[in-house]
Amino acid sequence: MRVRVEFTTEPFHGEDDQLPAHVTVSAEALRGAGLTPDLGPLGTSVEGEAGIVVDAVGAALKEALSHGATRVTLTVSDLDAAVAPPATGVATDLSDGLARLIAEVEAQLGGSLSGLPRAQKQHAVRLLEERGAFEMRRSAETVAEALGLTRFTVYNYLNRIRETDATGA
Template identity: 60%
Template sequence: MDLEAEFTTEPFRAEAGGEPPAHASRAAEQARKAGLDTTFGPLGTTVRGASDQVLAALPEIFRAALDGGATRVTLRLDAATPPEQTGKPTPVVGGLERVIAEVESEFGGPLSGLSRADKQRAVRLLEERGAFEMRKSVPAVAEALGVTRFTVYNYLNRTP
């Protein structure tokens, strides 16, 4: 069985230059070192893997967060649902690039040249088309938009 663990570390504050706090970065790095599929975001980190692997890694992840200055760690743990059971299509190789190219075509050029409002609209279109269901999609979309991945997360968290 696979598990998905989503955790947040507090306090919520950005470091100088808009970087995430050390406790959040250290926890995510520890998850990566443990070999877990890790998605790092401004409001939390999600890790996925075999149940034994996830459960064995969590104490070290939390230790890294606390050593980095976290005063609280909140955890949500779920049995991961295989893509074939979610009703969402399984991403294909090159699928993200194809979806980005489609949205660029609709906007008439590279996403990096769009205004802020149009970049927000582009992120909504990408989300509607399942782009963010694909592994490592946020960094790729951020690169295409010419923004940071934290900006992409901010666009995703905005209400339409």
């Protein structure tokens, strides 16, 4: 069985926009197990065979907690059981306002949101926020599905965007 594990460690901020130690040591633990983590200040994800990934993530979380993480949130998905989303990542009925906004952002960024690297996914969330997408009911779930992320990760991206906008940093 193949799985995707996505976890967020808190606190989110490091000094001078550097990744906090709890993020970097957890990534090193994953790399030490032969995995290739996708990491950032708001979350880390890794995919692979369930036995390897689950053991490696356990070690990574122990490292994170011993290096300053105060809270960990974790999501595990069975990739073998996942159903492939439509090509646009959302319902194809573009009369729906949110689907239309997502389609606009996909067109602007040149492809499906789920295939974007982390930084571009964060940019997509910013573009959707600027267009008012998150004012719609259940939008975070729909956007998360289109991005191939968890709702929790989308909320983390949104919180970071809103905090940065509020502080002007």
